[in-house]
Amino acid sequence: MSVRARPTSPHLQIYRWTVTMAMSILHRMTGIANYAGMALLAVWLLAAALGQDAVTQVNYIFGSWFGQLVLFGFTWSLVHHMCGGLRHFVWDTAAMMEPDQREAIAWATIIASVIITLLIWTLFVWMA
Amino acid sequence: MRESVITTETIANPKSRYGSANASTRHFITQRVTGAINILFLALLLFIVVRLAGQDRADVVGLLGRWWIGVPFAALIANVAIHMRNGMRDTLEDYLAGSMYRLAMLLNTLFCLAVALLGAGAVLKIVFWG
Numbered sequence: 001m002s003v004r005a006r007p008t009s010p011h012l013q014i015y016r017w018t019v020t021m022a023m024s025i026l027h028r029m030t031g032i033a034n035y036a037g038m039a040l041l042a043v044w045l046l047a048a049a050l051g052q053d054a055v056t057q058v059n060y061i062f063g064s065w066f067g068q069l070v071l072f073g074f075t076w077s078l079v080h081h082m083c084g085g086l087r088h089f090v091w092d093t094a095a096m097m098e099p100d101q102r103e104a105i106a107w108a109t110i111i112a113s114v115i116i117t118l119l120i121w122t123l124f125v126w127m128a
Numbered sequence: 129m130r131e132s133v134i135t136t137e138t139i140a141n142p143k144s145r146y147g148s149a150n151a152s153t154r155h156f157i158t159q160r161v162t163g164a165i166n167i168l169f170l171a172l173l174l175f176i177v178v179r180l181a182g183q184d185r186a187d188v189v190g191l192l193g194r195w196w197i198g199v200p201f202a203a204l205i206a207n208v209a210i211h212m213r214n215g216m217r218d219t220l221e222d223y224l225a226g227s228m229y230r231l232a233m234l235l236n237t238l239f240c241l242a243v244a245l246l247g248a249g250a251v252l253k254i255v256f257w258g
Contacts, residue, residue: 028219048188051185062181
Protein backbone atom coordinates (compact mmCIF):
# COMPACT_ATOMS: atom_id res chain seq x y z
CA MET A 1 0.00 0.00 0.00
CA SER A 2 1.46 3.30 -1.03
CA VAL A 3 1.39 6.00 1.56
CA ARG A 4 0.98 9.67 0.71
CA ALA A 5 3.78 11.85 2.04
CA ARG A 6 2.84 13.29 5.41
CA PRO A 7 2.80 17.06 5.89
CA THR A 8 5.96 18.09 7.68
CA SER A 9 6.33 20.85 10.22
CA PRO A 10 7.86 24.05 8.87
CA HIS A 11 11.60 24.27 9.18
CA LEU A 12 13.20 26.72 11.58
CA GLN A 13 14.20 29.13 8.81
CA ILE A 14 10.66 30.05 7.75
CA TYR A 15 10.07 31.95 10.98
CA ARG A 16 10.70 35.66 11.07
CA TRP A 17 13.56 36.36 13.45
CA THR A 18 12.57 38.12 16.63
CA VAL A 19 14.98 39.52 19.18
CA THR A 20 13.53 37.38 22.00
CA MET A 21 14.04 34.26 19.87
CA ALA A 22 17.59 35.30 19.02
CA MET A 23 18.39 35.94 22.71
CA SER A 24 16.89 32.59 23.71
CA ILE A 25 19.16 30.81 21.21
CA LEU A 26 22.15 32.94 22.25
CA HIS A 27 21.49 32.11 25.92
CA ARG A 28 21.78 28.41 25.18
CA MET A 29 24.77 28.89 22.85
CA THR A 30 26.67 31.02 25.37
CA GLY A 31 25.79 28.48 28.08
CA ILE A 32 27.40 25.73 26.01
CA ALA A 33 30.39 27.97 25.22
CA ASN A 34 30.83 28.73 28.94
CA TYR A 35 30.60 24.99 29.63
CA ALA A 36 33.56 24.38 27.31
CA GLY A 37 35.35 27.55 28.40
CA MET A 38 35.48 26.43 32.03
CA ALA A 39 38.04 23.86 30.85
CA LEU A 40 40.34 26.80 29.96
CA LEU A 41 40.07 28.14 33.51
CA ALA A 42 40.72 24.66 34.92
CA VAL A 43 43.81 24.28 32.69
CA TRP A 44 45.20 27.63 33.86
CA LEU A 45 44.60 26.84 37.56
CA LEU A 46 46.02 23.34 37.12
CA ALA A 47 49.15 24.79 35.50
CA ALA A 48 49.55 27.21 38.42
CA ALA A 49 49.25 24.29 40.85
CA LEU A 50 51.83 22.22 38.93
CA GLY A 51 54.74 24.61 38.42
CA GLN A 52 56.30 27.57 36.65
CA ASP A 53 57.02 25.64 33.40
CA ALA A 54 53.33 24.81 32.97
CA VAL A 55 52.33 28.41 33.78
CA THR A 56 54.78 29.73 31.17
CA GLN A 57 53.30 27.43 28.52
CA VAL A 58 49.69 28.31 29.34
CA ASN A 59 50.55 32.03 29.40
CA TYR A 60 52.17 31.64 25.97
CA ILE A 61 49.07 29.96 24.51
CA PHE A 62 46.52 32.27 26.21
CA GLY A 63 48.64 35.31 25.35
CA SER A 64 48.87 34.51 21.62
CA TRP A 65 46.53 36.36 19.24
CA PHE A 66 44.34 33.28 18.94
CA GLY A 67 44.26 32.76 22.69
CA GLN A 68 43.30 36.39 23.22
CA LEU A 69 40.54 36.06 20.61
CA VAL A 70 39.14 33.01 22.40
CA LEU A 71 39.36 34.74 25.79
CA PHE A 72 37.61 37.83 24.40
CA GLY A 73 34.81 35.60 23.10
CA PHE A 74 34.70 33.76 26.43
CA THR A 75 34.39 37.08 28.27
CA TRP A 76 31.43 38.15 26.11
CA SER A 77 29.88 34.69 26.41
CA LEU A 78 30.05 34.80 30.23
CA VAL A 79 28.73 38.37 30.40
CA HIS A 80 25.93 37.65 27.92
CA HIS A 81 24.86 34.52 29.78
CA MET A 82 24.83 36.50 33.04
CA CYS A 83 22.69 39.27 31.48
CA GLY A 84 20.36 36.63 30.04
CA GLY A 85 20.14 35.02 33.47
CA LEU A 86 19.21 38.36 35.05
CA ARG A 87 16.49 38.76 32.39
CA HIS A 88 15.15 35.34 33.36
CA PHE A 89 15.11 36.39 37.03
CA VAL A 90 12.90 39.33 35.99
CA TRP A 91 10.63 37.02 34.00
CA ASP A 92 10.46 34.59 36.92
CA THR A 93 8.52 37.27 38.79
CA ALA A 94 6.12 37.46 35.77
CA ALA A 95 7.22 41.05 35.15
CA MET A 96 8.20 42.54 31.76
CA MET A 97 6.23 39.97 29.78
CA GLU A 98 4.19 42.22 27.49
CA PRO A 99 5.38 42.17 23.85
CA ASP A 100 7.08 45.58 23.88
CA GLN A 101 8.56 44.97 27.34
CA ARG A 102 10.03 41.57 26.55
CA GLU A 103 11.50 42.93 23.32
CA ALA A 104 12.99 45.81 25.30
CA ILE A 105 14.76 43.64 27.87
CA ALA A 106 15.92 41.26 25.14
CA TRP A 107 17.57 44.24 23.38
CA ALA A 108 18.91 45.41 26.74
CA THR A 109 20.58 42.00 27.21
CA ILE A 110 22.62 42.12 24.02
CA ILE A 111 23.44 45.84 24.29
CA ALA A 112 24.53 45.51 27.94
CA SER A 113 26.63 42.40 27.24
CA VAL A 114 28.52 44.08 24.39
CA ILE A 115 29.10 47.30 26.37
CA ILE A 116 30.23 45.48 29.54
CA THR A 117 32.59 43.22 27.56
CA LEU A 118 34.15 46.16 25.72
CA LEU A 119 34.47 48.06 29.02
CA ILE A 120 36.24 45.12 30.68
CA TRP A 121 38.72 44.70 27.81
CA THR A 122 39.26 48.44 27.36
CA LEU A 123 39.90 49.09 31.05
CA PHE A 124 41.86 45.98 31.96
CA VAL A 125 43.58 44.88 28.72
CA TRP A 126 43.83 47.53 26.04
CA MET A 127 44.51 50.51 28.34
CA ALA A 128 46.25 48.59 31.13
CA MET B 129 16.39 9.35 19.09
CA ARG B 130 12.90 9.23 20.62
CA GLU B 131 11.86 5.81 21.83
CA SER B 132 8.15 6.50 21.29
CA VAL B 133 6.08 8.80 19.08
CA ILE B 134 4.98 11.94 20.88
CA THR B 135 1.36 12.93 20.30
CA THR B 136 -0.70 15.77 21.72
CA GLU B 137 -2.29 13.21 24.06
CA THR B 138 1.14 12.31 25.41
CA ILE B 139 1.90 15.96 26.03
CA ALA B 140 -1.49 16.65 27.63
CA ASN B 141 -1.18 13.66 29.94
CA PRO B 142 0.23 14.86 33.28
CA LYS B 143 1.67 11.40 33.87
CA SER B 144 3.95 11.51 30.82
CA ARG B 145 7.51 12.26 31.77
CA TYR B 146 9.35 15.17 30.22
CA GLY B 147 12.57 15.50 32.08
CA SER B 148 12.32 13.97 35.51
CA ALA B 149 8.86 14.06 37.07
CA ASN B 150 10.42 13.84 40.51
CA ALA B 151 13.31 16.22 40.11
CA SER B 152 12.43 18.93 37.58
CA THR B 153 11.24 21.44 40.19
CA ARG B 154 14.49 20.91 42.07
CA HIS B 155 16.47 21.35 38.80
CA PHE B 156 14.60 24.61 38.16
CA ILE B 157 15.36 25.99 41.63
CA THR B 158 18.95 24.68 41.62
CA GLN B 159 19.60 26.43 38.31
CA ARG B 160 18.37 29.77 39.66
CA VAL B 161 20.14 29.56 43.01
CA THR B 162 23.47 28.48 41.48
CA GLY B 163 22.97 31.07 38.72
CA ALA B 164 22.56 33.88 41.24
CA ILE B 165 25.68 32.71 43.10
CA ASN B 166 27.54 32.68 39.75
CA ILE B 167 27.32 36.50 39.70
CA LEU B 168 29.70 36.41 42.69
CA PHE B 169 31.88 33.91 40.82
CA LEU B 170 32.15 36.24 37.81
CA ALA B 171 33.05 39.20 40.03
CA LEU B 172 35.78 37.22 41.80
CA LEU B 173 36.97 35.71 38.50
CA LEU B 174 37.29 39.18 36.97
CA PHE B 175 39.28 40.40 39.98
CA ILE B 176 41.58 37.35 39.90
CA VAL B 177 42.14 37.29 36.12
CA VAL B 178 42.81 41.03 35.95
CA ARG B 179 45.42 40.66 38.70
CA LEU B 180 47.01 37.44 37.44
CA ALA B 181 46.66 37.23 33.63
CA GLY B 182 50.07 36.48 32.16
CA GLN B 183 51.73 36.50 35.60
CA ASP B 184 54.15 33.95 37.01
CA ARG B 185 53.32 31.09 39.37
CA ALA B 186 54.65 33.03 42.37
CA ASP B 187 52.11 35.82 41.75
CA VAL B 188 49.28 33.29 41.41
CA VAL B 189 50.28 31.64 44.68
CA GLY B 190 50.61 35.07 46.30
CA LEU B 191 46.96 35.92 45.51
CA LEU B 192 45.10 32.58 45.42
CA GLY B 193 47.21 31.26 48.28
CA ARG B 194 45.40 33.55 50.71
CA TRP B 195 42.73 31.28 52.16
CA TRP B 196 40.05 33.96 52.19
CA ILE B 197 40.44 34.30 48.40
CA GLY B 198 41.31 30.71 47.47
CA VAL B 199 38.69 28.87 49.52
CA PRO B 200 35.68 30.96 48.32
CA PHE B 201 37.02 30.73 44.75
CA ALA B 202 37.22 26.92 44.97
CA ALA B 203 33.68 26.77 46.38
CA LEU B 204 32.39 29.02 43.59
CA ILE B 205 34.05 26.79 40.94
CA ALA B 206 32.19 23.80 42.43
CA ASN B 207 28.97 25.86 42.26
CA VAL B 208 29.66 26.63 38.58
CA ALA B 209 30.08 22.89 37.91
CA ILE B 210 26.62 22.22 39.38
CA HIS B 211 25.14 24.97 37.19
CA MET B 212 26.96 23.58 34.12
CA ARG B 213 25.69 20.03 34.68
CA ASN B 214 22.16 21.22 35.31
CA GLY B 215 22.14 23.53 32.29
CA MET B 216 23.54 20.87 29.97
CA ARG B 217 20.87 18.49 31.30
CA ASP B 218 18.25 20.98 30.06
CA THR B 219 19.75 20.88 26.57
CA LEU B 220 20.12 17.08 26.54
CA GLU B 221 16.49 16.60 27.65
CA ASP B 222 15.41 18.64 24.61
CA TYR B 223 17.20 16.52 22.02
CA LEU B 224 17.76 13.05 23.46
CA ALA B 225 15.71 10.39 25.20
CA GLY B 226 16.18 6.94 26.69
CA SER B 227 19.60 5.30 26.60
CA MET B 228 21.20 8.05 24.48
CA TYR B 229 20.08 10.60 27.06
CA ARG B 230 21.52 8.54 29.91
CA LEU B 231 24.83 8.08 28.09
CA ALA B 232 25.06 11.82 27.35
CA MET B 233 24.19 12.64 30.97
CA LEU B 234 26.95 10.31 32.15
CA LEU B 235 29.50 12.12 29.97
CA ASN B 236 28.07 15.45 31.15
CA THR B 237 28.50 14.44 34.79
CA LEU B 238 32.06 13.24 34.19
CA PHE B 239 33.06 16.50 32.46
CA CYS B 240 31.54 18.70 35.17
CA LEU B 241 33.09 16.54 37.88
CA ALA B 242 36.49 16.87 36.16
CA VAL B 243 36.18 20.67 35.97
CA ALA B 244 35.16 20.85 39.64
CA LEU B 245 37.80 18.45 40.94
CA LEU B 246 40.69 19.75 38.81
CA GLY B 247 39.76 23.46 39.00
CA ALA B 248 38.81 23.65 42.68
CA GLY B 249 41.45 21.03 43.56
CA ALA B 250 44.18 23.11 41.92
CA VAL B 251 43.09 26.20 43.87
CA LEU B 252 42.95 24.28 47.17
CA LYS B 253 46.37 22.78 46.47
CA ILE B 254 47.72 26.32 46.06
CA VAL B 255 45.98 27.44 49.26
CA PHE B 256 47.18 24.62 51.50
CA TRP B 257 50.48 23.52 49.94
CA GLY B 258 51.54 26.58 47.92
